[in-house]
Amino acid sequence: MDTRGPLCVGIDPHASLLQAWGLDDDPAGLERFARTVVDALADRVAVLKPQSAFFERFGSRGIAVLERAVADARAAGALVLMDAKRGDIGSTMAAYAAAYLDPSSPLFSDAVTVSPYLGYGSLRPAVEAARASGSGIFALALTSNPEGAEVQRAVGADGRTVAETVLAHLKAENAGEEPLGSFGAVVGATLGGTIAEAGIDLETGGPLLAPGVGAQGATPADLPKVFGPSVANVVPSVSRGVLRHGPNAAALRAAAGRLAGEIGAVVGS
Numbered sequence: 001m002d003t004r005g006p007l008c009v010g011i012d013p014h015a016s017l018l019q020a021w022g023l024d025d026d027p028a029g030l031e032r033f034a035r036t037v038v039d040a041l042a043d044r045v046a047v048l049k050p051q052s053a054f055f056e057r058f059g060s061r062g063i064a065v066l067e068r069a070v071a072d073a074r075a076a077g078a079l080v081l082m083d084a085k086r087g088d089i090g091s092t093m094a095a096y097a098a099a100y101l102d103p104s105s106p107l108f109s110d111a112v113t114v115s116p117y118l119g120y121g122s123l124r125p126a127v128e129a130a131r132a133s134g135s136g137i138f139a140l141a142l143t144s145n146p147e148g149a150e151v152q153r154a155v156g157a158d159g160r161t162v163a164e165t166v167l168a169h170l171k172a173e174n175a176g177e178e179p180l181g182s183f184g185a186v187v188g189a190t191l192g193g194t195i196a197e198a199g200i201d202l203e204t205g206g207p208l209l210a211p212g213v214g215a216q217g218a219t220p221a222d223l224p225k226v227f228g229p230s231v232a233n234v235v236p237s238v239s240r241g242v243l244r245h246g247p248n249a250a251a252l253r254a255a256a257g258r259l260a261g262e263i264g265a266v267v268g269s
């Protein structure tokens with residue numbers, strides 16, 4: 001983030017984008033799509049975020065493409081955040097942690113998105129794997145979709161919302177880490193002033209992944225209102241808002257560059 005700015009670009013090979021890029025909706029089209037994004041952007045953006053679902057839908061051939069994209073992006077200097085939103089009982093979580101956070105795995109990534117909705121404690125194997133390998137996690141706290149509120153804003157017996165409980169756990173993981181720890185939260189850029197209105201503290205000492213800029217309607221100018229004083233820790237994430245400019249590499253770079261400039265103007269990077 002210090003050297004490249006905080007922008008994260010998602011690699012989301014929607015069938016509609018493959019078509020728009022003149023590619024077939026098959027593993028060869030998927031591979032060309034992923035390779036084009038990595039070649040265009042991995043040497044300049046801080047984070048590339050492959051959305052695992054779009055690779056998984058092609059089965060083992062899609063996963064092979066994902067493995068190559070992860071390796072190539074990391075080799076070019078980008079951090080890779082695997083958006084897989086894994087979450088399960090602890091013993092199964094250990095296997096997910098081995099898949100994404102163990103350096104010997106072909107899908108090893110710098111971080112993975114995880115769902116804390118089987119209870120934050122169920123994520124312990126991922127936390128431990130991240131500590132062991134120097135990687136990280138991003139736990140879903142306040143997601144960008146409107147349906148998330150019914151779970152995430154629910155109030156527990158201690159008077160805190162579920163999201164606040166998740167954020168408090170992340171803050172404890174990051175204690176003592178400077179300038180930021182490796183235990184991030186996902187907080188949608190689409191949430192407007194609702195976080196401040198609810199008095200939710202986003203100071204977890206970790207990065208805040210902010211999806212929702214672009215196709216979901218949020219803009220870089222919304223970030224200060226959504227994140228308040230925590231805006232400096234935000235990693236804004238954009239997928240379709242950049243990808244729709246492909247397949248031309250220069251156009252992808254220009255789109256990412258424009259967004260990076262707009263984000264820099266509001267977060268001060």
Ligand SMILES: O=c1ccn([C@@H]2O[C@H](COP(=O)(O)O)[C@@H](O)[C@H]2O)c(=O)[nH]1
Nearest residue numbers: 051143144145211214215216238239240
């Ligand atoms: O709260 C969340 C968590 C994750 N996502 C993911 O981010 C991208 C958004 O894509 P856009 O094209 O920029 O809308 C996608 O992979 C989602 O699964 C999210 O949107 N919200």
